Amino acid sequence: MQRSVRLSLSLSGVAALALSNGALLPASAQEAGGAEDLGVMEINLKDAINFNWGFQGALQGAGTPNQAGIGGFLPLSVGDNSVLFVDALANVNFADYGGYSSIINTEVAGTTISTSSRLGYRWLNNDRSWMFGVNAGYDSRPMNTGNADTGVDVTHKRDVFFQQVAAGLEAVSESWNFNAYGLFPVGDTEQVLNDRYRGGALHTYGLDVGYAITPEWDASIGYYYQHGDDLTANDANGVLAKLAYEITDGLRLGFNVSYDEAFETRVSGNIEYRFGSGNATEVEKKKWQTPVIQALTESVKHRDVRVHDANKYQGEKCKTGSVYRKHNGRTYHCKTTWNGGGTWGSA
Secondary structure (H helix, E strand, O other): OHHHHHHHHHHHHHHHHHHHHHHHOOOHHHHOOOOOOOOHHHOOHHHHOOOEEEEEEEOOOOOOOEEEEEEEEEEEEEOOOEEEEEEEEEEEEEOOOOOOOOOOOEEEEOOEEEEEEEEEEEEEOOOOOOEEEEEEEEEEEEEEEEEEOOOOOOOOOOOEEEEEEEEEEEEEOOOEEEEEEEEEEEOOOEEEOOOOOEEEEOEEEEEEEEEEOOOOEEEEEEEEEEEOOOOOOOOEEEEEEEEEEEEEOOEEEEEEEEEEOOOEEEEEEEEEEEEOOOOOOHHHHHHHOOHHHHHOOOOOOOOOOOEEEEOOOOOOOOOOOOOOOOOOOOOOOOOEEEEEOOEEEEO
């Protein structure tokens, strides 16, 4: 627990430093002639910030499912340079690819509905060259379980439910963006999935640093640390690289690659489309389409409940032969036996 707190505080400190430095650094807008030359200072945020909604989807990644759903951004209060908002999503979670588990051993079966909500506050600095934001919220994920991709038979497959609270800090300029986040599982964080594996929601702490290559292309690289509560076989450091392309106004495609010792290399993609902008003219929309102004109404990132599984707790003795894992060949694998009466025990 102390390790988690120290890491969380460390990431928060890095993010805070980035935020504070951002206000002091010359902005890209100034390099191009200043925010005023771009017309940013003339924008009335009450015209630029409106309710928007749309659709999103993603392929399975490191602890996250194949999913598609609907989301919306609702401004609660818009000031001269700030917005208080609610950002909410609901996704249908689908089954994993056959023979390839998104949670390491046990395949996720469809279909369930996960939810995510954020309350946030975003504001601009004096010359509107940087946007800063804070947010916090709650995420839920029911999960149906299927077969194991390890080549072993499993019985007593269970449907489980995980949830988490989350918090984030963000900063965006014309060229750079920073995003620090923490995901904190709550409730029954680790549960039996079947007669062989236990699953749990992962605590995750991360920091992403992104750069706008062109107005359409954006790339980022990030570090994260993940750990379970008692189920600690998959504690690991990881890296996450993202490349996003805005095809047209409101439509964005993403390509993601992550690596850590537990999930190893995972490649995924995502798509998002948002309706919005009200009755604004094309001239007004063009003026608003700067990274800083657009960031005021973007959907919050990193909100999936990340799940992993393994079939013993750290420190448990293995009395049976280990099962070779194709994703990770370590020998902590034990069989978990059904004792009857709704309980499991180690074989």
